[in-house]
Amino acid sequence: MKRTIIIAILMILSITLIGCGSQSEAIIIWHDKEESVISVIEDYLAETLPELEINFVHKESLTDTLKLVGNNKSTAPDMYFFAHDKIGLFAEIGILAPISDFIDINTFDDYVEMTVEAATYKDVMYQLPLYYETLLFMYNKDRLSEDEVPTTSEELYTYMQENTDARRYAFVEQYSNAYYSAGWIHGFGGQILDQEGNPTLDSQEVIDAVTYHEKFIEFMPQGQAEYATVNTLFLERKANSIIAGPWLVPQARENGIDLGFATMPTIDETNLPIAPYAGVQGIHVLKVQADQPERKAKITQIINALTNPEIGVDLALVSGAAPANDLAYLDSQISSDELVMAMKEAAINAVPMPNLPQMDVMWTTTSSMLTQIYLNDADILASITEAQEDSEDLIDLMN
Template structure:
């Protein structure tokens, strides 16, 4: 697969090098005391990062540069010293792509592995590809079970999926829904699949769409979908919840600010446990952190290490988590009052105990589309679950083979 990825990006990198030289008189990698970091974060997060990194001046100057299409930009520039950044701050799920391109340096080239034991296991698992840790985690997010206390009393919060179904049956009427979610989007349905012991794709890059556990999860989930609106897009689901027309939902922490603006008395609870398996719904988790380009690892090792160590500050991780609405990656942060008093962050910490890091393998680019089409076939087109799963598995294997 690495050969295929390298061949795919070679022409892109060559073109980028030619274009990059036109706009720069000085190569990015020539000044060992200057570090450029690409990111795609909101201003609140970038400001916190820049303030922390400015502590290295004047010995080391760090420039944060926002890239709206960071993933494609990195594919274009590769390790071109005239155009590539030294580091980038981004989610963990593209690590496999860039590792296969050969443009990343392992974090353990700069920070001894033993010093990373302070991080949550889940975040290190997300940062690891082919037994190498390529990301220094900073904060993470998971989906949350949210409910409107006006309608769903705390004594009614479902502890199991069958309790959730009973609540939906009783309260889905007259334009109101007991529970809504983006039921035909793979990112959201993954929690149900994991709750049955299935998976969309495992850590070896193998699809699991026709596993008995995956089939059972999708067949079981259908009865819940029948009590939700047919339209399950992001805007529809969130509008129903924000307007008080849905009593509960599963959504990310990014929804919380908008919910608070409505004046809703928001409740957050643990994920329901699947009655059939005894396991909770286990959504994907996304880990944000810093990755190092190989050119910087080879030419700016001392400066890179200092940047990494500055981002290992638990106090910074707390500040960044509050700015992002997500949760710190370092375990010690959960002993701090600022975090212990944050219901959203603590709920993510609880969910993270069972959450599954989004696969960081290149094959996952294929799986999002195939799994999404499978969900549409089952939940919206009414096709047979077993037949649809078998067909989707075959298609996934075909497309993955084409990547090699």
């Protein structure tokens, strides 16, 4: 019996060692992306680095899993492909390697400045940016001509007054959502969170932005500002214009909408444009794997290969997102793409989503504040004060 148990244990150990050896040969990259996006990168790397075995693994709850295994050499991936906004959290818990460990930092002189800013936390760059997305002002050309597109907030307000009726809205947006309403706050020179991770909801700029924005909501759906409702109104031609993400574009075109893109209106009170958040998608490296010389050498090859502007072109063509590498815009396929170039122009004023750990708190408290004000008709100052206090308390608990 004892001999049988020993043999069984030896067999399990041998299988485990074989599995570890196999895994150690391949570079593992976790992601949460669509198959079309991953196929572009897989095909490119297979052609560029045929000597390397690279496995992309779709991972549900990617960020939560990384919190648990990011420092574990046997279970952590080598890299992951995700948005930039968790960089601060993962840098603080010590699982990320600086991207400068693998590539000359001067390479990023050729990148869209906003993407480099997004990838940087406490003066250290932790992401290789591949592409970015931001909200856009879109309109139905059958309902709104290019000459009629509002260029200022007051022009937009007048257009809404004159063109909203029981059949159709002139303009819609997700006004009670922090991600969507942040553009108005930035247009007043405000911010939700400062660079040190302190909530700033009770600043005069935020108060002014929320107060000013309220009058526009009178001419939008009352009590219904969620994603599905707002987008459906535009897709069903019951709204002439919308602030939305590029992910709405394929559906709009499938529905036969003659889609136009315009720059964000300028706020008359500040002479600043509505400036939405931008999300930058890219490659991050796990320190625990990069500390192994053989793996670091392979990771370095992959990182450098993915700086080729060609990958940005190919990703833009399948996703509609805008390349992070400025050199990609020299390609005529990109420079002639109306959607991609609209995002390129929007990147001039777009604000990278804060990559500070404290932002996890602010998404919840800010959206709750906006819901109270815009959907429940709560007092603006009282709601802002409560949200500021809640944010401070929750961030204190984090610390």
